[in-house]
Amino acid sequence: MNPKIASFLATTPATPCLVLDLDVVAANFAALRHALPLARIFYAVKANPAPPILRRLSGLGACFDAASLPEIEACLSAGALAADISFGNTVKKPAAIAAAHAHGVPLFAFDSREELEKIAVHAPGSQVYCRIAVDNIGAEWPLSKKFGTSLARARGLMLAAPGLGLQPHGLSFHVGSQQTGTAAYELAIAQVATLFTDLKNHGLDLKMLNLGGGFPVRYDQDVPDSAHFATEIMRAMTTHFGNDLPEMLIEPGRAIVGDAGLIAAEVVLVCQRLEADPRRWVYLDIGRYGGLAETEGEAIRYPITAATASGPSGPVVLAGPSCDGVDILYEKSPYELPLALQSGQRLLIHNTGAYVTSYASQNFNGFTPLAEHYL
Amino acid sequence: MNPKIASFLATTPATPCLVLDLDVVAANFAALRHALPLARIFYAVKANPAPPILRRLSGLGACFDAASLPEIEACLSAGALAADISFGNTVKKPAAIAAAHAHGVPLFAFDSREELEKIAVHAPGSQVYCRIAVDNIGAEWPLSKKFGTSLARARGLMLAAPGLGLQPHGLSFHVGSQQTGTAAYELAIAQVATLFTDLKNHGLDLKMLNLGGGFPVRYDQDVPDSAHFATEIMRAMTTHFGNDLPEMLIEPGRAIVGDAGLIAAEVVLVCQRLEADPRRWVYLDIGRYGGLAETEGEAIRYPITAATASGPSGPVVLAGPSCDGVDILYEKSPYELPLALQSGQRLLIHNTGAYVTSYASQNFNGFTPLAEHYL
Numbered sequence: 242m243n244p245k246i247a248s249f250l251a252t253t254p255a256t257p258c259l260v261l262d263l264d265v266v267a268a269n270f271a272a273l274r275h276a277l278p279l280a281r282i283f284y285a286v287k288a289n290p291a292p293p294i295l296r297r298l299s300g301l302g303a304c305f306d307a308a309s310l311p312e313i314e315a316c317l318s319a320g321a322l323a324a325d326i327s328f329g330n331t332v333k334k335p336a337a338i339a340a341a342h343a344h345g346v347p348l349f350a351f352d353s354r355e356e357l358e359k360i361a362v363h364a365p366g367s368q369v370y371c372r373i374a375v376d377n378i379g380a381e382w383p384l385s386k387k388f389g390t391s392l393a394r395a396r397g398l399m400l401a402a403p404g405l406g407l408q409p410h411g412l413s414f415h416v417g418s419q420q421t422g423t424a425a426y427e428l429a430i431a432q433v434a435t436l437f438t439d440l441k442n443h444g445l446d447l448k449m450l451n452l453g454g455g456f457p458v459r460y461d462q463d464v465p466d467s468a469h470f471a472t473e474i475m476r477a478m479t480t481h482f483g484n485d486l487p488e489m490l491i492e493p494g495r496a497i498v499g500d501a502g503l504i505a506a507e508v509v510l511v512c513q514r515l516e517a518d519p520r521r522w523v524y525l526d527i528g529r530y531g532g533l534a535e536t537e538g539e540a541i542r543y544p545i546t547a548a549t550a551s552g553p554s555g556p557v558v559l560a561g562p563s564c565d566g567v568d569i570l571y572e573k574s575p576y577e578l579p580l581a582l583q584s585g586q587r588l589l590i591h592n593t594g595a596y597v598t599s600y601a602s603q604n605f606n607g608f609t610p611l612a613e614h615y616l
Numbered sequence: 617m618n619p620k621i622a623s624f625l626a627t628t629p630a631t632p633c634l635v636l637d638l639d640v641v642a643a644n645f646a647a648l649r650h651a652l653p654l655a656r657i658f659y660a661v662k663a664n665p666a667p668p669i670l671r672r673l674s675g676l677g678a679c680f681d682a683a684s685l686p687e688i689e690a691c692l693s694a695g696a697l698a699a700d701i702s703f704g705n706t707v708k709k710p711a712a713i714a715a716a717h718a719h720g721v722p723l724f725a726f727d728s729r730e731e732l733e734k735i736a737v738h739a740p741g742s743q744v745y746c747r748i749a750v751d752n753i754g755a756e757w758p759l760s761k762k763f764g765t766s767l768a769r770a771r772g773l774m775l776a777a778p779g780l781g782l783q784p785h786g787l788s789f790h791v792g793s794q795q796t797g798t799a800a801y802e803l804a805i806a807q808v809a810t811l812f813t814d815l816k817n818h819g820l821d822l823k824m825l826n827l828g829g830g831f832p833v834r835y836d837q838d839v840p841d842s843a844h845f846a847t848e849i850m851r852a853m854t855t856h857f858g859n860d861l862p863e864m865l866i867e868p869g870r871a872i873v874g875d876a877g878l879i880a881a882e883v884v885l886v887c888q889r890l891e892a893d894p895r896r897w898v899y900l901d902i903g904r905y906g907g908l909a910e911t912e913g914e915a916i917r918y919p920i921t922a923a924t925a926s927g928p929s930g931p932v933v934l935a936g937p938s939c940d941g942v943d944i945l946y947e948k949s950p951y952e953l954p955l956a957l958q959s960g961q962r963l964l965i966h967n968t969g970a971y972v973t974s975y976a977s978q979n980f981n982g983f984t985p986l987a988e989h990y991l
Contacts, residue, residue: 287939287981308939311982330939330981332885332899335960353887355959374890386889387897387941394891417941510707512728514761515749516769522762524707530975534905537912537942564662564683564705566762566792567912584730585710599980600905603973606662606705607686610978 242589245616250505250548256587257527258612261289261502261594263297269497270301273456276471280489283327285454286312288494288595293615295319298497306454306492310337313346323347327451329413329492331356331372331388338363350413350451352390357398361405368410369402370451371395373436375429380417380455381540389414392436399440399447411449411487412436419495419541420455421464423473430474434481447487450478454492458499458592461542461574467496495595502594504532504611505548508584509562520556523578525588528561528568532601532611533590536570541596548587550579557582563606617964620991625880625923631962632902633987636664636877636969638672644872645676648831651846655864658702660829661687663869663970668990670694673872681829681867685712688721698722702826704788704867706731706747706763713738725788725826727765732773736780743785744777745826746770748811750804755792755830756915764789767811774815774822786824786862787811794870794916795830796839798848805849809856822862825853829867833874833967836917836949842871870970877969879907879986880923883959884937895931898953900963903936903943907976907986908965911945916971923962925954932957938981 245262254260273282283306284298290312295305296319304325305316316326323345328338331352338349342364349364351357352372360369374389390398395412402409412433416425430452437447452474457464478486510524527533535541545559554577561568578588601610620637629635648657658681659673665687670680671694679700680691691701698720703713706727713724717739724739726732727747735744749764765773770787777784787808791800805827812822827849832839853861885899902908910916920934929952936943953963976985 290979290982307982309937309982311979311984315982330937332935332937334882334884334901353885353889355885355887359959386947387935387944388939390889391891507709509709510728510730512730514728514765516766526709530909534977560707560762562684562705562707564763569762572761584734598978599982600977602909602975603978603985604665604686605974607665607682607684607690607974609686 246503249614249616254505254614255612256505256507257525257531258614259502259504259593259598260614260616261498262616263293263501265501266294266297266498267301269501270298270303273467273491273493273496276467277474277489277491279486280452280491283329283490283492284497285492285494286316287599289498290315290599291613291615292319294498295321310340313341313344317344327490333359335359335363342367348410351398352388354398357402357405357407361407365406366408368408370411370413370449371398373412373414373429373433375414375416375432376425377417378425379420379422380425381419381421392432396436396439399445400443409445409447411447411451413451413453415453416455418455419457421457421462423465423470426452426470426474427477430477431481437482437487449488449490451490451492454494454496456493456496458495458595460592461544498594500592500594504590504593504597506588506590508582508586508588510584511582514558520558522560523557523582524560524562525570526562527611528563528570530563530565530568530602530605531561531608532597533561533570534600535596539571539574542571542574543593544591545576545578546589546591547579547582548589550582550586552579552581554578555580562608565606621878624989624991629880629989630987631880631882632900632906633989634877634879634968634973635989635991636873637991638668638876640876641669641672641873642676644876645673645678648842648866648868648871651842652849652864652866654861655827655866658704658865658867659872660867660869661691662974664873665690665974666988666990667694669873670696685715688716688719692719702865708734710734710738717742723785726773727763729773732777732780732782736782740781741783743783745786745788745824746773748787748789748804748808750789750791750807751800752792753800754795754797755800756794756796767807771811771814774820775818784820784822786822786826788826788828790828791830793830794832796832796837798840798845801827801845801849802852805852806856812857812862824863824865826865826867829869831868831871833870833970835967836919873969875967875969879965879968879972881963881965883957883961883963885959886957889933895933897935898932898957899935899937901937902986903938903945905938905940905943905977905980906936906983907972908936908945909975910971914946914949917946917949918968919966920951920953921964921966922954922957923964925957925961927954927956929953930955937983940981
């Protein structure tokens, strides 16, 4: 285990808590910058908006992808320049657009005519980029039909932007979160490249391609490292753009913070539930509503180990502490824990630095959100 | 619309917000007491733990079903007597059991030997009741296999309780939340009655049957009223217990607060997403992570109306404001809203007094939890 985290855990902090090593955040950022030196890295704040993370990344020269006005203001408070912030949510209230514009945020996402018109009114003269809907093949947390538009509609909207007083700056796509393959990038880059060419032939010279986020973290399966993604992304970019590469943006969140932290949890109860099922049920003091929302459908399968119990293992079902029957973490996935495990002992839920703390419910069943420790 | 809520909404409070009429809470409590005069009513605090609700119900003589130590302490702060509180979660930390016992809480739930032993150590001499797993047929938010034990195991545990220094007080079951039929009650009452008789024949005279919660609220379908449930429950009780009725407890949550409140939300964007799908996507400033967690799987389908827009309607998909692709409220359920609906206008999400505020994430995507107004 990470030695800084191990020595902090030796102080037996109250559970549940997230313990995160900021040096790992910095190392992940450096590895991505090394792997994709041509790309500007916009950290996806929603993955973990903790001020110590934002301050550390800001000090390293990161840019920031914000989903809301409070996220923009958190970045500014952490020392980020407004010029280095993108307002990446394609669904924004007019007041939030106006406030971001007043702060000096230069770059706004959209994927519909209505949103483009809102940006034109409330952030006149801004740079805008249009999000294209692409195939999420290979993603473990895909993004569905909620975002993005077609190439044909994007073409019309980008051509309309100058007439609305906006700067048509670029295009974006998102291949889905926890994306474990490179095929989706290759498909998406090929598609958007045709629109770059098409628009250039109509006098519109787009400057930027935002490749989104989605770079994976190792949970229960090995995943390719960032260098592998970088190689394949650059190969696709060169194939489809030749020497005329646009500025590239990436929006990693999970890949920056996911493996930097773990959750320490207490076992509240161990029991066998049904005569017909030999598995033990292990109830923790954190569940789906305490932050582990991405266990919905057992989509994200965190590695889980016993902190102290050892010896032979057997199969378990893992559940949260609330009275809600849906608050089950893993019932189908084949988890095993020591047969000697008892209530009062601790488990470690690994690689939980991303998409945990901010999901936690404010007080479901009376439980307070997990504590956070940044080392 | 409820006139108190209507006049509050006329002040245009910031959205998203819950607006709840405490007089409706009181009327729902009175109706249940009238329908089931033999039952003690333990309000399920987890449905909505707001202090104004707890104070109002405490003043009316309600008892309280608590899922955690913080819920117990909220009830005590609201004026409840410890003697009127049940610690109904079958999964509790030892420290929480000890603190509840120290506060004077007399009654503890369990459904496993491990939990019974924890209660014996940390709340010696307490009254305990064992939760039986029963069929959740007819429930729209069923409680799965997470809770409850078999009649055979319950029998052994109740017989063991006196030897552990505990008072074997009764049995409980739960037919599932938003239970729209009475068949599950009839089946469950018949089952537990056999165990009452069996234990009596072994010298153990149980005093109490806890019928749990689950009474439904009208969402998209009409549901039977509490008088109908009461009639069928009493018929089953008399059939299976004769004149020797145990003390009856019920634990309504949704039925007390569900229809007492509504959420006012703002439309952030209206757009047509895919060429092939004529439905408009309507994005609100509240979604699955802002409190509407029970829309998972479209299980609970709240009535939704436009606050001001009118005229002919057409089909819509409803989604939340976050960048998460899973944050979609209704994609398959056939919702319709006015064709004239535009961003900036308001929607009302009805019957959202239960299981909303406490589910809200603390700051997912930077959004603060919905405001709450109790009238």
